[in-house]
Amino acid sequence: MHIFYITKEWRTGSLKWTIALCYPPNLQRPILHEWHLERLADLGRVLHTEWSDPEQARRALYEADAAITSWGTPRLDEEWLCHCPRLKVVAHAAGTVKGLVSAALWERGIRVSSANGPLGEGVAETALGMTIASLKNMWRIDRAARAGGWTEERRLARELYQITVGVIGAGKAGTHYMKLLRPFRVKVLVYDPFVSRQRLAELGATRTELDELIRQSDVVSIHAPLLPSTRNMLDRGRLMAMKDDAIIINTARAPIIDEEALIEQLSLGRLFACLDVTSSEPLAADHPLRSLPNCALTCHIAGAVSNGGYRLGQFAVEELERFKRGMKMEGEVEREQMEILA
Structure with missing residues (x-):
């Protein structure tokens, strides 16, 4: 009725x-x-x-x-x-x-x-939180502190300062994420073929090609839509090209990253991943991402909850x-x- x-x-x-x-x-x-x-x-x-x-x-x-x-x-x-x-x-x-x-x-x-x-604002805020928490190594420090550790993990913490942040996609969420980064002294690189250099410069960012962004960035935050051109955009080759100890954040769509290739790179201990979206939700109990210590999973909470x-x-x-x-x-x-x- x-x-x-x-x-x-x-x-x-x-x-x-x-x-x-x-x-x-x-x-x-x-x-x-x-x-x-x-x-x-x-x-x-x-x-x-x-x-x-x-x-x-x-x-x-x-x-x-x-x-x-x-x-x-x-x-x-x-x-x-x-x-x-x-x-x-x-x-x-x-x-x-x-x-x-x-x-x-x-x-x-x-x-x-x-x-x-407004949904993108919530996504961007989540991405910023992940950026700070992963640079600070908070997830691993938490586990270490609970087990009695202290110095070993603590020394790996970094600041959101004088690093390079790569933003893939300058739509609503990506743009707000860049605005949130303004108070921090970081270099922001952006890949989005649909947004002009001038518009990105107004946001304090530099437009660049995707492969250059991948090579230079300490943090890569994904805010692109899922299109045929963005499916598996971060494939094995691009994941391998990322810096050692680089952080990859995905609050957009899971298929933008080749999940199998990501698991390979995470298993090598090279990267740290914050994933709000995954290929299946929830992941199967035996899925490798559940057990990798350098992967934080947040159950699709980046938008409006x-x-x-x-x-x-x-x-x-x-x-x-x-x-x-x-x-x-x-x-x-x-x-x-x-x-x-x-």
């Missing part, structure tokens, strides 16, 4: 908005707080669709002028959109819209926004407010962008 949260009406002339919340109410992470719902009520009637009952969901969408989607929302293809004659805008309170949108939205003139930006979901909900509400005022939405996704988006 439909759950009507708040029923203030918003009118411009004779126009009244209905805003459908089109995601499962039992998400693992919260999306909208009570104060978000109150802000939405200033725009119109707010209702939550019941996706377990497709017929009721279709009736709800029939009334909707705007929709907030998230993880668990079915793909908005022609079959669904034929039930949405009034729909004007979709604000996706999650990251990528690739599994959500279809060409039918743009063909109908429906605008689309993604919260990939627990209260971090409110950041996405807040953005979605603000996007609808911008749309209502006739302003450009900050996270608007154009049809032409789909081929290069994560």
